[in-house]
Amino acid sequence: MRVIVQRCKYGKVEVDEKVISEINVGLVLLVGFTHQDSEKEICSMAKKIANLRIFDDELGVMNKSILDVGGEILSVSQFTLYGDAKKGNRPSYIKALNGKEAIKLYEKFNEELNKYVRTLPGVFGADMQVYIQNDGPVTITLEM
Numbered sequence: 001m002r003v004i005v006q007r008c009k010y011g012k013v014e015v016d017e018k019v020i021s022e023i024n025v026g027l028v029l030l031v032g033f034t035h036q037d038s039e040k041e042i043c044s045m046a047k048k049i050a051n052l053r054i055f056d057d058e059l060g061v062m063n064k065s066i067l068d069v070g071g072e073i074l075s076v077s078q079f080t081l082y083g084d085a086k087k088g089n090r091p092s093y094i095k096a097l098n099g100k101e102a103i104k105l106y107e108k109f110n111e112e113l114n115k116y117v118r119t120l121p122g123v124f125g126a127d128m129q130v131y132i133q134n135d136g137p138v139t140i141t142l143e144m
Contacts (some may be wrong), residue, residue: 001041001105002063002081004030007054007138011074014129021120026071028132030082033097033105041144042109048072050116056137062138066117072095073113076130077106099125 005027012022027049052126055064055071066073079102097105103124113119122128 001034001037001144002032002046003045003049003142004081005049005052005054005142006030006132006139007135008074008132009135010131010133012131013074013076014131015123015126020123020128021064021074023072023074023096023120025069025135027066027073027118028130028134029073029075030078030081030130031075031106031109034082034095035060035097036137037097037105037135037144039105039108042105042112045142046109046112046116048142051142052142054140071117073117073119074104074111074122075110075119077102077124078126 008028011028040123046099054062055069057063081097083139085091
């Protein structure tokens with residue numbers, strides 16, 4: 001499981017020019033799954049993200065979590081996180097989990113995140129337009 005975590009001031013997902021999900025202060029997550037992923041990784045990752053201290057405290061030090069600042073999460077499925085372009089110029093996605101299995105894990109992941117903080121999803125498998133006003137910028141890559 002691979003997640004790109006971006007601290008944001010604003011984020012939204014559009015499909016067919018319609019806003020599907022929208023948040024203000026919080027995190028935008030780009031989420032990808034591979035063949036070895038299970039509920040164990042999902043639970044650990046959700047807990048890690050909820051407690052990740054990447055928001056500024058009163059002294060401007062990244063010492064607060066999304067729980068501390070009362071933010072929201074925008075979670076976007078993205079199989080291309082497992083794109084491998086080591087050979088040639090066209091990435092191979094063989095390491096990405098197939099859609100039928102990945103959607104189950106994506107939905108479970110969002111359900112787990114919702115136990116900690118309000119989490120809004122994108123549309124799995126859709127052609128999405130993702131808008132992120134990255135704050136900082138702060139971008140962290142997590143992998144389980």
